[in-house]
Amino acid sequence: MTQVYLNGRFINQQDAMVSVMDRGFMFADGAYEVIPAFYRVPFRIDQHLARLDFSLSSIRIENPLTHEQWRGVFDQLLAENAGEHQSIYLQVTRGVAADRNHLWPKGLVPTVLVMTSPLKMRLDESLSDIQGITAMTTEDLRWKRCDIKAIALLPNVLHRQRAEEAGADEAILINEQGQVTEGSSSNVFIVKGNEIATPPKTMPILGGITRDLVIELLQAGTQYKLSERMLLQSELRNADEVWITSSTKEICPVTMLDSQPVGNGNVGPVWHDIAARYQQYKLQLAADYRKNPPI
Structure with missing residues (x-):
């Protein structure tokens, strides 16, 4: 039986209930994380909890x-x-x-929910x-504080529903x-020549944990020029490669955009290079976990 954590108790998921007067239900008044x-063992937990702190304080x-x-x-x-590998959802x-x-009103007690699900990784x-x-x-129809999760x-x-109905995997x-912000549930990178570019972390853009790790890997010593700058839609269309990133999608290559091929229509060599570095990072962490399991 799947267990969840709700307001200080570990209970069966089917028994978890919240009040209809919860402000999360009434107003979507809350924040969340996916880890x-x-x-x-939670991946990049310090970064996720720091982002939760920021969202809640905001x-x-x-x-x-x-x-x-x-x-x-x-x-x-x-x-x-x-599940040996799981996705944690907290709200x-x-x-x-x-x-x-x-x-x-003053004095409200926050409602806390944590649940997990198996993760194919x-x-x-x-x-x-x-x-x-x-x-x-x-067109980006969201509010101006997308830096809050x-x-x-x-x-x-x-x-995301519009993309699905149009036969696409992401919007x-x-x-x-006319500038790129992000995906419906992902950050965006483009490759043009030797440059890898992604929009900067500003209020219209969520600071993705995977996005930040990709930037760390690029800054650790690669031949590529990294740019954090606003991207025009025309640059997106003319890119050699386009990627989206998220904690569950990791680094995902986009090969078709608006029914047109990205670059030559194949998964690009720069993606293969950076995705391999990302996998090596995870494999090293996994080896460390098995050698020295967290207490």
Whole structure:
């Protein structure tokens, strides 16, 4: 039976219930994180918890748990639930109010939910079987504080649904200035010649944990020029390679954009290089986990 953590208790998922007056239900008033775990050990947990701190402070919710307490919750769920590799979902809302009112009353106790699910994840350096995905561009309809990982995801849902109905795997969002922001649930990179470019972390863009790791790997010593700058839609269309990144998608090559091939229509050599470095990073961590399991 799958276990979840809800407001201080570990219970069966089917028994987990929250009040209809929870402000997360009424107003999408809360924040969340998604954290991959390899061999039941959370990946880049410090970075995820730091981003959670930022999101909660930005919407004026005090973090209800310390980092040590979050780790303890994750460890117990990962140990009890099925899957050597799992995805952790955590959500914190402002809590349950007595009535529906845009103003929040003082003294609310945040609602805390953590659950996990099995995660299909590559942990080897063989990338020859990777096929590119398709993407479409669409107008960015989201709010101006996308740097907050808020649970109010209706625009993202609509973008992703539109892509699905158009036969695409992801929607890449374009703002009113004709600039690339990000995907419906991912960050965006392009390759042109020797340059790898991605939009900078500003308020319209979520600071992706995988995005940051890709940048770390590029800065660790590669032959490529890294640029964090705004990208025009025309640059996206004319790129040699396009990638999207996220904690669950990792680094995913886009080979078709708006029904047109990206570059030559194949998974590109720069992607193969950086994706291999990413896999090597994970494999080294996995080896360290097996050699010295966290206590």
